[in-house]
Amino acid sequence: MLAMFMAAIEATIVSTAMPAIVADLGGFSLYSWVFSSYLLMNAVTILIYGKLSDLFGRKPVIVFGIVIFLIGSILCGLADSMTMLIISRFIQGFGAGAVMPIATTIVGDIYTKEERAKVQGYLSSVWGISAILGPAIGGLLVQYVSWRTVFLINVPLGILAIAGIVKYLDENIEKKKQKIDYAGAILLTIGISVFMVLFVEAGTNWAWNSLPVIGLAAIGTGVLALFYFQEKTAEEPMMPFVIWKQRTILIANLASFTTGMMLIGLSSFLPAYVQGVMERTPIVAGFALTSMSIGWPIAATVAGRLLLKIGYRTTSIMGGGFLLAGSSILLTLSPEAGPLWAALGSFVIGLGMGMITTSFIVTIQSTVSWETRGAATASNMFMRTLGNTVGAALLGGVLNSRLQAYFQEQGYADNLDLNSTNELLDPARRAQLDEQLRVTLQEGLTIGLHSVYLIVFVFAVISMALVFFLPRKEEN
Template sequence: MEDFIKEKKMKRPLVLVAVMLGMFLAAIEATIVATAMPSIVADLGGFSLYSWVFSAYLLTNAATVLIFGKLSDIFGRKPIFVIGVTIFLTGSTLSGFSTSMVMLIISRFIQGIGAGALMPIATTIVGDIYNKEERAKIQGYLASVWGISAVSGPLLGGFFVDILNWRYVFWMNIPLGILAMLGIIFFLREDIKKKRSSIDYAGAIWIVVSVFSLMFILVEGGVSIAWNSFVMVGLIGTTIIGLVLFFYQERRASVPMMPFDIWKIRIITVANLTSLTTGMILIGVSSYLPAFVQGVMGYSATIAGFTLTTMSIGWPIAATVAGKLLLVIGYRNTSLLGGVSLIIGGILFFLLTPEKGPIWAGTGSFFIGVGMGLTNTSFIVGIQSTVGFETRGVATAANMFMRSLGSALGVALLGGLLNGKINTFIENEGLADRISVDSANKLLDPHQNASLTEQAKLVLQEGLTSGLHLVYTGILVLALISFILINFMPKKENE
């Protein structure tokens, strides 16, 4: 027995490396793809579908994260992790071979399903193989994954776009994913006693149906689908019915996907609602800042990547500082500092103009990153300190689910605002018969840019500028809402 434990301990560093590689794949996805998106839409077209590339990934990620967590409890971490990486790499491969925006969106759906297994199971594996005293140190390593991926993502994205091709943004996942799988297969040892347990598939289906319908409303409403059309009425009805059936299912399920009992604890309610809004802020900055820097300011993909890198630097630094602040001023005050930083970042984006340049944009991005680092660390520590061991996993997963859901809804809502604004500019200038929202693709490609008439170029640029300003106004509003919600956090852990 002692030999087995000793052997297992010798394997733990290799398991940790494999886990960190898996987390890196999921963590880098947002920033690296965001940097490449202007080039992707310039190549494939379909600017009106811009936000769906993110929404597709985030939707399936959010919908499957709790299911994979439950499956890993039944069948073990190893097989579910391997399945998750396999699905993720399948989606990555197909994304790289995409010949149209629709194919890319479908591939991102597949990739998101796999990502739903990577983050929660990687975190769970660490909890399984390290004791309580060791986890604090290991969490520092895991936090560094976010920092490294967040810093390298925009830079790698810019490099692939400017030097190679945007397709390598997806193909780079393949060797890393294979290494992560091999590490878990060969070095992780499990002694799983399989048990019968129900899985709330119905709950997952209803939340996907309702969120998917809501995303369609937010993105396409008033653009390709008229507000007073039969299709829009059907989408609204589907959203409402899906949500009602989801709540009904969760109340009757023996093991619900989203247990409502934990929502009776005030800190969990406040943290989850705030995670929903901060998730929307995060995706709003990550998705549309490169489009502003490239399409409006006229800078390269590498420069656009730099403006996101500053957010990525601020996040891990703030998360590290938050760990020390929590012990001194508590999680509520630490969260409030994060809320203030989000507001500062929101104000900087609200005031952003093409003349202010990438340094201004990067500064706003940095403050958003600091706010995310302070609030997210405070939320997780606060939640895990409030609940017992038996509900700690589901409480943490629920918070992760809300942030993913916020990101999915945020990119749809903000994308809808952007498309609607560009469409309004085109119609007001009487150019609807010559250009469309998708013509904004050409602003993002120097070669195609030359094919636009001066009038069309001016209208599209003004529409994109005005639309992105509306997006940044939305980010500021969400930052203010987040700060208001944080004020309702309990001052003591036992409240």
């Protein structure tokens, strides 16, 4: 729970601090890279850590991950440029890949199927506590101390988590020579990296039908095809595709990919909208995002009980309905609607995420044995994180291209660029802007984010459709 708390604090605090970071370091065009760099390493290493935990046990893997995460957090706090911050986020993400999946796998190890549903709800409540404390503390630190402290606050939390895990988690692991799928890890890293660069740059610096975009798409597809064949022949594959043959796991993982894309669309850009367009403080922006993490544990706790009464499929369908409702609210966001409307959409999406993720994790862990539980749990979290990664890059690219198009339509192509949006995120600089220029920037950001949330709504529809393909009875 301590490890989960650290990961949850990270998720809410950084989003709240991003407008202040951009105002200080500049580089709005690199905004999505701060999330993408972290999520890339997170996505790649989740599978590696999941497999290693099956081979060597949960304790050494999660402790190693937390240590790397803390090193990255310290470097983020010391960053003096957007480039250094992005590199530090790579390191932080490299460690973060161990935290969530291994903590969740440990729960699957030490509790029975009936207990897991309830305990996963308790674990999710950690998100609620951290969600309330995270943005509140983060907003105060940003406003009265420095954005750097939002990274450094991870250090004491991480040390406490390590101490607790080392002292209390006992494991009996069979000692034998293990084979690690290094080739698979390298191919997956390259494949995802290529596609992430493609999604970030396409439509902004490169046309969608340009040679670099087509070339990167071909390279990325080829590398991921090699990864697939490598996993089919590896003695200890990093991604054991055999578990995907079970329809429950396949559908749950595909739906986790689309919900991951939704999640990043909300958490990455909502604070910027509340601060830049609605002209509210970092604390208000933080609480608008916090409402999602309040709805999440409430729904997860309820889902833990519903799973035993109405089954995982019906519970998942209810969650899909909340995702549709929440994304519909975000689609109607306007400056006049105010932060409460943004918070409502965030809260309803949180309800949907809580129900769906709890259903998926409990069901997946119940269909596999200890020897593959780490990999199976990691595969689901990998797909959600991969959705985060692709979503951050894709939605960031959509926002950037829509902003550029709007500035050109308004005749400001020579006066404004993507980094001009930095002015909206700093109240002092925003106050000094010419009225017409300020309105143009805010309207551009509103139109750009409307396009982002239109895509988020489409992802919600796809997620709902996928859930209906879940089998009516659990597979053995």
